[in-house]
Amino acid sequence: MNVTLDGTEPPIEYVGDWAVMDYDPVTRTRKLARVTDLPDGGEKWEWKTEQDCSALVQENATIRQAQEGKRYGDGNTLIARIPMTVWANRLSDPIKQGDDEFLKRWLNDPDHAAFRTKSGRI
Numbered sequence: 001m002n003v004t005l006d007g008t009e010p011p012i013e014y015v016g017d018w019a020v021m022d023y024d025p026v027t028r029t030r031k032l033a034r035v036t037d038l039p040d041g042g043e044k045w046e047w048k049t050e051q052d053c054s055a056l057v058q059e060n061a062t063i064r065q066a067q068e069g070k071r072y073g074d075g076n077t078l079i080a081r082i083p084m085t086v087w088a089n090r091l092s093d094p095i096k097q098g099d100d101e102f103l104k105r106w107l108n109d110p111d112h113a114a115f116r117t118k119s120g121r122i
Contacts, residue, residue, distance in 0.1 A: 018048070028052040029085060051085045053114075063117040072118070079118040080107055086115070 013020040018032035029051045036044045060081055070077060082091065094102040104122045106112055 021047075027084065028055070049085050049089075051083050053083050056081060056083060057114045060114060060117050064119060067118055070118075077118060079122060080115050081117055082115045 015032060018034045020030050021033050022031040023029070029049060031047065031049050033045060033047050036046070038044055063078060063081075067077065072079075091103065091106065107116060108121050
């Protein structure tokens, strides 16, 4: 439980009907929760994690522009920078299973282009 210096609980910040339960300024990650009352008198808790990736996306665009014209075989070419929340929730299991094709498809998907630091296809 968070408590302010005067011993009171700080006000809860809301994003829509989601309460911000935790925020990490280093990773720009916040954990949110909401409670739904069930017909039987119980409660259903839902949790989600959001990460502000705007700085990462901008940095990726800058790197992508700087790497224009370089080939993959020219050395250690950085091809992507992916937020840890995406890595943990979407990519870690396929990577652990050695599913390189899944990672290639994911990185080549236009919906994920903002995470690429290299133009072209993998």
